[in-house]
Amino acid sequence: MSCWAVVPLKARRLGKMRLAGMLDEAARAGLVQTMLDTVLSALADAQEIDHVAIVSSEPERIPAGVLALPDLGQGLNPALSAAADRLRDHGASSLLVIHADLPLVRASEIDRFVRAGRRQGLALASDRHGTGTNALFIADRLDFPFRFGTNSLSHHLAEARIRRITPALPALNGLAIDIDTPADLACLLPAAGVSLKPSRWSLTPCTTSPCTTSL
Numbered sequence: 512m513s514c515w516a517v518v519p520l521k522a523r524r525l526g527k528m529r530l531a532g533m534l535d536e537a538a539r540a541g542l543v544q545t546m547l548d549t550v551l552s553a554l555a556d557a558q559e560i561d562h563v564a565i566v567s568s569e570p571e572r573i574p575a576g577v578l579a580l581p582d583l584g585q586g587l588n589p590a591l592s593a594a595a596d597r598l599r600d601h602g603a604s605s606l607l608v609i610h611a612d613l614p615l616v617r618a619s620e621i622d623r624f625v626r627a628g629r630r631q632g633l634a635l636a637s638d639r640h641g642t643g644t645n646a647l648f649i650a651d652r653l654d655f656p657f658r659f660g661t662n663s664l665s666h667h668l669a670e671a672r673i674r675r676i677t678p679a680l681p682a683l684n685g686l687a688i689d690i691d692t693p694a695d696l697a698c699l700l701p702a703a704g705v706s707l708k709p710s711r712w713s714l715t716p717c718t719t720s721p722c723t724t725s726l
């Protein structure tokens with residue numbers, strides 16, 4: 512029995528569309544890859560994670576050592592439910608769903624999140640706005656319904672209430688800061704001298720930004 516992490520990854524040409532006004536497809540793909548690499552590296556270093564899978568309709572994007580799980584195009588929640596079913600067959604006893612767009616996440620935060628989830632049965636990582644869910648950990652039973660999408664945090668909290676679970680909601684910056692909009696990017700990129708070329712992505716927190724200092 513083991514703990515699996517599942518990273519959903521949208522099809523390349525559809526990814527990060529909210530940034531389409533400022534980044535072309537190649538730049539968006541480069542950004543997505545940079546953030547995915549960060550998430551995968553943190554998962555590899557996390558003590559609480561035994562195996563990693565990526566749910567994607569593009570198996571050629573899955574690196575060695577990561578299990579490729581299919582996305583049949585029905586949407587994020589059905590793809591994740593199918594992934595949970597498959598991983599149960601692989602012996603998964605607990606599951607971390609973590610988004611691919613978390614450029615600051617660290618292994619130590621993943622470990623803290625998973626441990627908090629083990630204590631409560633469920634952990635939810637809110638985005639910095641308090642509306643989205645950037646990560647979700649389910650202990651023991653893998654049948655918690657996924658409600659990712661608009662206002663997903665309140666939907667996940669409602670599902671927890673129905674099941675009489677009090678989820679852990681640890682405040683961890685690396686799990687809260689996802690990159691969806693130009694404003695999110697502005698929070699991360701130093702104000703001056705940044706080249707938005709896909710090969711040059713270098714995502715470091717901008718310490719002078721009010722977005723990060725208010726966290």
Ligand SMILES: Nc1nc2c(ncn2[C@@H]2O[C@H](COP(=O)(O)OP(=O)(O)OP(=O)(O)O)[C@@H](O)[C@H]2O)c(=O)[nH]1
Nearest residue numbers: 519520521526527528529566567582586587610611
């Ligand atoms: N496999 C899969 N992953 C998805 C799907 N939708 C979103 N994701 C992933 O879920 C996480 C959160 O995605 P979103 O912020 O909703 O979408 P995005 O592509 O990152 O950004 P937008 O296109 O601007 O909405 C990211 O890791 C996405 O790659 C889907 O339909 N299938």
Ligand SMILES: O=C(O)[C@H](O)COP(=O)(O)O
Nearest residue numbers: 643644659660663689691
């Ligand atoms: O559940 C969510 O919050 C959705 O997947 C949207 O995620 P986002 O905050 O990356 O748009």
